Amino acid sequence: xxxxxxxxxxxxxxxxxxxxxxxxxxxNLDSEASDAQKPAPPISLKAGTRLVREWRGVTxxxxxxxDGFEWKGRRYRSLTIVAREITAAHWSGPRxxxxxxxxxxxxxxxxxxxxxx
Numbered sequence: 347x348x349x350x351x352x353x354x355x356x357x358x359x360x361x362x363x364x365x366x367x368x369x370x371x372x373x374n375l376d377s378e379a380s381d382a383q384k385p386a387p388p389i390s391l392k393a394g395t396r397l398v399r400e401w402r403g404v405t406x407x408x409x410x411x412x413d414g415f416e417w418k419g420r421r422y423r424s425l426t427i428v429a430r431e432i433t434a435a436h437w438s439g440p441r442x443x444x445x446x447x448x449x450x451x452x453x454x455x456x457x458x459x460x461x462x463x
Contacts, residue, residue: 389425389440397425397443401432408443 362370391397395410409416414423422428425439433442440446
């Protein structure tokens, strides 16, 4: 209904000005560019860092090694694999441990100091 009303008004009064059309086009191009998927920056964790996450009432601690991660005495090459073992579902490991867009866990540095991830 609104579209029909606009068209009826547009005929005698004219459409949008060229400057408004250019602004709308620029906004549309900016919107499309921001929608493009940008790869997440790589996570850089120092060996000795501990990642701590509580899941369903159980606290899980993962130790970062230079060549992977250790959880419950076993080595894993990926944090995502550890998250999958803990949850039995597919999770992004960095997101599960609060390293990306989720602040539900903390990171403990090798010296014992505590920092929120």
